[in-house]
Amino acid sequence: MFHTVSASGFYVMERWQPPRGRRGRGRGSYSSSSSSRSNDSRPSKASNYATTTSKTTSLGSFGINNKQHNNDVESLPNLIGTCPFMCPVDERVQRERLRDLAIFERLEGNPTKSSSTLAVKKFCRTISTKDIRDVDMRPVHVLEDTLNYLLTIFESGKHPFEVVHDFIFDRTRSIRQDLSMQSITSGDQAVHMFERIIEFHIVSHYKLRRNTTDSNVSPMHHLNLEQLTKALASLYHLYDENRKSNPGYANEPKFYSFYVLLHLGSDHQPTGESLSLWFRTLPYSIAKSKEMMFSRRLLRYFRFGNYKRFLHTTEAEASRLQYYIIEPYVSEIRATGLSCLNYGGYKQHPYPLSDLSKHLFLDESDVESFCKDCGLETFTSDTGTKFMPTKQTSFCHPKGSRKHYPLVSKRLKPFYDEVPYRI
Structure with missing residues (x-):
């Protein structure tokens, strides 16, 4: 039995597995960074984190509070990861043999040689439930160390941004996959990892758009935005799961405000009713937070074409990450303002x-x-x-x-x- 991407588009119950039989099948048993992303929209069965949605991944249809039950997911063995490395040994050896090492994973630049301190587990699209092994799953503390390592690469600025993004995009999906397959939903560690992964996607959302030379930036930008929305929905699920033990995380209002700001723009503007219903499900403390009030005011200004207040409010109040989401719509609201000045003068x-x-x-x-x-x-x-x-x-x-x-x-x-x- 295999699990692939759900119709809701949220989580994928998949991992790398050693190839069997012919070499050709072996090459298809795990995905490269680019190939795994290019097939993101193919339907499959829901994973554990997919319970947070029942609709597509379009920005206007998160369905955050709709829950699903999947017998196939419930039948998965109770996994507790035991892999002590960023990449399971079997996967690393196989990828060395197939020369499938990213530039960051190569030992002294050798495309056929890596090490336990360089190789990072790849995201994989297909998995057989009978082949799942604890030794291929990384425990939480290893996942944290892996994420720290990836973000160190992200912050270094030593390689072209698109190359860095392509690598971290794939490897953070693998981290989310390991968390999902082990049903890790309680505790602060998973929450903080998701928050940091979302920050990576938001910064990438800004920087990929700023690139003006690479013709592949547009699809990369789209796929990054898709993973951002999935990670946000999973984070909200984690917040809900931990609400009894932790009544409120310090960053909750900020990360909920991102959801609202992602609804800016006439190209994918959702219906007002669906977003209004979503607002009604929020805890009172979040709904009345300054971050959420800022986002709601900005959304209202944008939809009414109030370019003056939109630009003034953004300039005065937007945080760095909020601005990175808002910036693509600044030109659109400016054009609205220029239209008003042209026709009204x-x-x-x-x-x-x-x-x-x-x-x-x-x-x-x-x-x-x-x-x-x-x-x-x-x-x-x-x-x-x-x-x-x-x-x-x-x-x-x-x-x-x-x-x-x-x-x-x-x-x-x-x-x-x-x-x-x-x-």
């Missing part, structure tokens, strides 16, 4: 670009370029002042523009720093 009184810069929190040197992205013309007066004529009928919301226009703010400026964010 007097034809005989064009707008100085310096005023537009202040209204839109946009660097004055970028205003002219942004106007062109929106199909609007500008002109320079005899005195050298640049203006945007109003009542132009050529306005359009920019689509597919890869130019980055940061939010002008002294407070937010450190967030743009390319030095890796420490998790």
Whole structure:
């Protein structure tokens, strides 16, 4: 019996297993980082953490409080991991033989040689319940050490970000998989690991979007966002599971606010009713927290097109991680503001670009370029002042523009720093 990705898209009861029979089957028994991600959307059976949802992985359909029961998952043996290494020995030996070692796992750069201090267990899509072994599962303290090691690589900045992300993306999925297969839902350790993994995905969400050269960034960005939503739903399940022993984690409001901010944007905006129902399930302390109130106000401003309050509130209150989620929608709300100023102005009184810069929190040197992205013309007066004529009928919301226009703010400026964010 095999378990693969659930229809809800949340957790995958799978692990690496040594190949049997022909070499070709052996190569298919575990997944590479890229191949495992490219097939994320294929349906399969639910895992333990999949009880937190009954819908698809689209941002508007988490179904956080809907629970499922899966007899196949309940029939899995009670696993307690005994592997003392970041990667089981059998997997490491097999991957050495197949030359399947990431650049970070190679001993002195040798693609056929690794070690217990370099190799990290890969995420795998297929597993047979009769072949599950405790020795292939890592206990919690080993998983913590593994995550610490991965995040050290993430923060080092010694390799191209896409290469680093590809490696950690796969290996953190494997950590989540080991937690799921061992049904580890109680205690602070699992909660803190999920929180750190989610931070990794949020930082990646920001940095992958900022990349303007690699044509593969778009699908990578999509897959990263997909795993972010899955990890968030699993974290909320862990919060609920531990609520009796721990009435509230310090970071709970912050991580719940991320869910709301992920609903920004007209491209995947969910229905107001579904999000309203979700709000009603939240504990009172979380619903009234400053993080949640900030997120709800921002969502309201965005949906009503109140660009002034959206930009002012973001500039004044957004945390680093909140801003990393918000930033993709800044250009969209700016375009809404530019549309209002264009259609609402007097034809005989064009707008100085310096005023537009202040209204839109946009660097004055970028205003002219942004106007062109929106199909609007500008002109320079005899005195050298640049203006945007109003009542132009050529306005359009920019689509597919890869130019980055940061939010002008002294407070937010450190967030743009390319030095890796420490998790």
